[in-house]
Amino acid sequence: VLRTLGSGASCKVKLGLDTETGRKVAIKIMNDNMDQREKELIQTEVQAMQNLKNHANVIQQIEFGTDQYKKDSGKKKEVSYIVLELALGGELFDFVANSGRFKEPIARYYFKQFMEGLDYCHSHGITHRDLKPENLLLDHQFILKIADFGFAAPVEGRDGSGYLVSKLGTLNYMAPEIHLKQPYQGRSVDLFAAAIILFIMVAQHPPFTTAQPQDPFYRCLAANR
Structure with a gap:
């Protein structure tokens, strides 16, 4: 472990070095005070990423496990x-x-990568459900990577019906059917969020605050005005 890159509610992210290959990696170290919900999200992320290997536009999981970690204080x-x-x-x-x-050629360049990564996820049975610009990362060559699969779910739904019901995600990127607490298809809500992200790329601001009737900008879009 070389240094800390960042921290969140449930983990710290460290810069690590694979001593066998010389490759630098990101290591998410889970906090030991996580509640049950946070533990479930981590397990969801791990399981989803185990099914998503070897695509240039999806962040790759290299390893998952438990081990002894030496803190800055020297304690393990x-x-x-x-x-x-x-x-x-x-x-x-x-x-x-x-x-x-973004100018149009740059927006096209990144959105194409985004769509290729998302299509790969969907074709491998995984819907993301929390797509937003904060969960799209860029590597050292500025290649786009879809990340953070804590809210991932099977494309076919939990019961095989093709529909999901949990209200998950980030409010500003949620599809209207999620706000209405209706069953929804994972692919559709991912594509709805993707369209908002494309708008942000070319306008530097979202098209509306939330996809609900009380939002005047969304109301105009929904009415096709």
Whole structure:
């Protein structure tokens, strides 16, 4: 472990070095005070990524397990960890925020990569359900990578019906059927979020706040005005 890259509610992300290959990796080290819900999300992420291997536009899971971790204080403790492909280019969100709206060729370039990665996920039976610019990472060559599969679910639904019912995701990117608490198809809600992301790429702001009738901008779009 070389240094800390960031931290969240359930884990810390460290920069690591594979001493056998010399490859730098990202290591998510889980907090030992996670609640049951957070543990379930980690398990969901691990299981989803085990089915998503070897695509250039999906972040790769290299290893998952438990081991002894030496803290800065010198003390050791047993932790769960996920070793991931490193994406040093940061989030697409920051790229858009700092660089400004994308010109059409650049937006096409990144959206094509995004769609290829998403199609790969769907064709392998996984729907993401939390697509947003913060979960699209860029590697050192600025290749886009879909990441953070904590809300992933089977495309065919939990019961094989093709529909899901849990209200999960990020409010601003949720499809209207999720807001209405209706059963929804994972592919459809992923594509809805993807369209919002494309709008943000070219406009540097979202098309509306939430996909609900009380949002005036969404109401205009829904009415095709």
